[in-house]
Amino acid sequence: MKTQTFIGAISGLLVAGLGVARGDVANFVGGGLLISNTIAITGKKDPENVQPSPAPTVNPQPVTRVxxxxxxxxxxxxxxxxxxxFNAFADHIANGEDNVIFNYYYAVLESPNRKQNGFIKYLENNGYNVVQSLKKQLPEGNHKNKGDDVQIATDIAIDANxxxxxxxxxxDGDFTYSLEKVKAKGCHVTVISTSECLSKQLKSVADKFIDLAEIKPDIQRYTKPRQSSPQPQLV
Incomplete structure (x- = not known):
C-alpha cells in the first residue's frame, strides 16, 4: 500500500510540475522505479529541433510548348x-531559346510502313516528341485519323503553366476551347497555319497568327534535283 502511494505521489508531481502529456505508467521492479513509456514534457521547444518554415513555392520558368x-x-x-x-522549323520557332518543347502528333497505320517509321525517326532525331495515334482504314479504302485531336487538346490543357x-x-477550330482555357491561365497563344485553312474562331482566340506561306522560305526543305543522264550527241 505504501509503495502504491509513493508511486502515485511521484506521478502526481511529474504531471503537476512538469506538464506530462502522456506515458505516465510506472512499474516497481526489483525495489526500483521504472518508467515504462516515454514522457513528453510541454514547454519551450529546443531551438535546435525547430524545423524551418518551407520555402515559398516559385512558379516554374515559362516554357514554349509547340x-x-x-x-x-x-x-x-x-x-x-x-x-x-523540321530542323529548320524548330530553329525558326525557338529563335535562340532553350526552353522549348516540340510535340508532333502523327497518325499511323496499325502496321506502320517503312516510310512512316523513317519519318518518325527523322522527327525524333531533330528533338521532337512524337505522339502517335491510330489511322483507321475505312471500308472504301480511305483512312481516318482516330483520337489525335483529343490527344492534342488534352495535352495542351494539362501541360500549360x-x-x-x-x-x-x-x-482546326476544334482547338478553340482548349486555347481559351490556357489563355485564362495566363498563357500567350500563337497559331501557325495557312489563311485558307484557318478557322475564324481559332484566329480570334490567338494572340498572334503566323501564316505558313510567309515563313515558307525559312522552313522549306530543299532537295537536290536529280541529275539526268547525259544525252547522246548526234554525229
Missing part, C-alpha cells in the same frame, strides 16, 4: 506545295 497537328499541317503544306525541314507560350500548328 503542338503540331500532323494531319492538318500536311494539308496546309500540300496546299502550298512544299515540304517542311502560367506565362507559358503555347504554339499550335493547326487551323
Amino acid at each position: 503542338y503540331i497537328d500532323g494531319a492538318n499541317t500536311l494539308g496546309s503544306i500540300n496546299l502550298l506545295k512544299f515540304d517542311i525541314d 502560367e506565362n507559358d507560350h503555347i504554339v499550335l500548328v493547326s487551323g
Whole structure:
C-alpha cells in the first residue's frame, strides 16, 4: 500500500510540475522505479529541433510548348506545295531559346510502313516528341485519323503553366476551347497555319497568327534535283 502511494505521489508531481502529456505508467521492479513509456514534457521547444518554415513555392520558368497537328499541317503544306525541314522549323520557332518543347502528333497505320517509321525517326532525331495515334482504314479504302485531336487538346490543357507560350500548328477550330482555357491561365497563344485553312474562331482566340506561306522560305526543305543522264550527241 505504501509503495502504491509513493508511486502515485511521484506521478502526481511529474504531471503537476512538469506538464506530462502522456506515458505516465510506472512499474516497481526489483525495489526500483521504472518508467515504462516515454514522457513528453510541454514547454519551450529546443531551438535546435525547430524545423524551418518551407520555402515559398516559385512558379516554374515559362516554357514554349509547340503542338503540331500532323494531319492538318500536311494539308496546309500540300496546299502550298512544299515540304517542311523540321530542323529548320524548330530553329525558326525557338529563335535562340532553350526552353522549348516540340510535340508532333502523327497518325499511323496499325502496321506502320517503312516510310512512316523513317519519318518518325527523322522527327525524333531533330528533338521532337512524337505522339502517335491510330489511322483507321475505312471500308472504301480511305483512312481516318482516330483520337489525335483529343490527344492534342488534352495535352495542351494539362501541360500549360502560367506565362507559358503555347504554339499550335493547326487551323482546326476544334482547338478553340482548349486555347481559351490556357489563355485564362495566363498563357500567350500563337497559331501557325495557312489563311485558307484557318478557322475564324481559332484566329480570334490567338494572340498572334503566323501564316505558313510567309515563313515558307525559312522552313522549306530543299532537295537536290536529280541529275539526268547525259544525252547522246548526234554525229
